[in-house]
Amino acid sequence: MMWDTRPQQSGKKPTSPHKTTTPPSLTDLDLTWKPFYKIPLPRSELPKTFSATRVSLRERQRGRRGRQGRGEVGDVENQQVEKGSANIHPIVSQTDAGTGPEIEGASTKYFVGTEDGEIVWGDWTPSKDQESGKFIPTRPDYFSYGHCGSVVCMERSPFFRDILLTAGGWTWAIWREGEKNGPLLSSCSCAVQYTCGTWSPSRPGVFFLCQQNGGLEVWDLMDRSHEPTLSQNISSLPITSINPFRITSKQEMLAVGDSAGTLHILDVPWALKNPSTNEDGIMEAFFERETQRVGFSSGRTAARAAAKRESMTAASAELTKFESAPEGELEPVWQEEARREYEDYLATENKLLIELGLVEPLPQDND
Numbered sequence: 001m002m003w004d005t006r007p008q009q010s011g012k013k014p015t016s017p018h019k020t021t022t023p024p025s026l027t028d029l030d031l032t033w034k035p036f037y038k039i040p041l042p043r044s045e046l047p048k049t050f051s052a053t054r055v056s057l058r059e060r061q062r063g064r065r066g067r068q069g070r071g072e073v074g075d076v077e078n079q080q081v082e083k084g085s086a087n088i089h090p091i092v093s094q095t096d097a098g099t100g101p102e103i104e105g106a107s108t109k110y111f112v113g114t115e116d117g118e119i120v121w122g123d124w125t126p127s128k129d130q131e132s133g134k135f136i137p138t139r140p141d142y143f144s145y146g147h148c149g150s151v152v153c154m155e156r157s158p159f160f161r162d163i164l165l166t167a168g169g170w171t172w173a174i175w176r177e178g179e180k181n182g183p184l185l186s187s188c189s190c191a192v193q194y195t196c197g198t199w200s201p202s203r204p205g206v207f208f209l210c211q212q213n214g215g216l217e218v219w220d221l222m223d224r225s226h227e228p229t230l231s232q233n234i235s236s237l238p239i240t241s242i243n244p245f246r247i248t249s250k251q252e253m254l255a256v257g258d259s260a261g262t263l264h265i266l267d268v269p270w271a272l273k274n275p276s277t278n279e280d281g282i283m284e285a286f287f288e289r290e291t292q293r294v295g296f297s298s299g300r301t302a303a304r305a306a307a308k309r310e311s312m313t314a315a316s317a318e319l320t321k322f323e324s325a326p327e328g329e330l331e332p333v334w335q336e337e338a339r340r341e342y343e344d345y346l347a348t349e350n351k352l353l354i355e356l357g358l359v360e361p362l363p364q365d366n367d
Contacts, residue, residue, distance in 0.1 A: 001035035039124045039137050041112060050120055050143070054113035054154035058161055058177070059106045109177060113151025117168045118143050119175060119183075142180045146173050148189070153197035159204040159280060163287060167194040167209055176291055181298035184290035185225060200268075201244050202252060203275045204283040210239035214258060218272060221286065222279060230272070234264050244268070 041050035112120040122140035129136050149169025157163040162177040163184075170190045173183035193212040200206035205221040209228075214235035217228040237258040246252045252273040254266040276282075353359045 001039070002037040003035050037124075039110070039122075040139075041120060042139060050112065050118060050140070051115040052112045052120075053115055054151050054166075056111040056154045056156055056164060058109055058156070111154060111164055111175070111177070112140075113146075113154045113166055113168065115150045117145060117147035117149055117151060119146040119151070119166060119173075121177070121180075144180075144182055146175075146183060146186075147171050149193065152195055153209070155198050155207075157199050157204065158201055160284065160287065165197060165199060165207055167197045169193060172197065172209060174287075174290075176287065179291060179294065181294045184287060184294060185221075188226075195239050196242050198242050198244060200272065201246055202273045204280050205286075206272055208242055208244070208254065210234075210242050210256065212238045214239055216242075216256065216266075220272070221283065222276060230269075234258070234266070235260075235262065237262075246273075 041052060043049060108123050108125045110122060110124055112122075114120065120140045120143040122142070123138055125138065126135040127138045128134070146166060147168030148171065151166055151168040153165065153167035153172070155165045157165070164175045164177070166173050166175060166183075170193055171187050172194060173186040175183050190211070192215065195210050195212055197207060197209040200208070203220075203222075207219050209217045209219065211217065214233055214237055216232045216234050216239070218230040218232075219225075220229040223229050234256050235258040237260050239256055239258050241255075241257040243255045244252060245255060252268040254268055256264040256266060258264070350359070354361050
């Protein structure tokens, strides 16, 4: 659902259509906090729907995430050049003071994580119904069973806007927008459930994951992808939120909150906040190779499935041919085949007995 929380343009205060005894300051909320657009998430088997827990839109308000550092560091997303997509369009200058920047051709794609661990991808732009002529919300384009538990993390990379990190249950995965063959990278099952996660604001290949037992995992794809680079216990309670924050170009902090409301402030080590040489380009090439690998693997799987179907179809046709043929025509063929198999069996048995020395080979006729 989408809301418009901007104040009314006219000076007249909105009045509620319901006659109640509540103060006007509360009745005005009935008019303000109502979504102006709803995106349904129906499954293929109606009337069931996806139960969304996380959502990720490519476009953000004013093109910022609002959690980057101040001053000399600035906003990472505004400093980085968008890569790998034609759906991102530049933000033009403001036309009117106070209205905010306009976005030309903004992307309308969305990702949704569900309670059952599914990853849903679609376009929230309404389409015109051919029968009624009305504009109706479109159905999701694609979904995949990504996790074995509820999705608790869905974060876009601040360096590659088409790359997403998701976590749910005991696994995490990295997805690419538009790639319908599955995740680019997925982990094996961990011993402890994940609760939240986020990308590093300074390094393209680093992300943080929090666990149910109060542990923190740091994954560095430049170093390894099969196990975390660093594991640290933060609290004895489940961690519920995590937020990295760059204070200066040389200092980066990590705010971690647990279920008891305790805030833990951690200093990120030097190796995890300073990118290596050309790390941006290396990670871009890494994601591109993984995209090609997933596409090749999906193509091979489809080709093998098609070959198996053709083989089963041919075998079924052959069986149908034998079953439909008259009994008198099939009996000589079966007898000849059985005779050849029996002769091959006798020859193999005689050869084995000779090799074991149990029988002597028959003398050859010199005539």
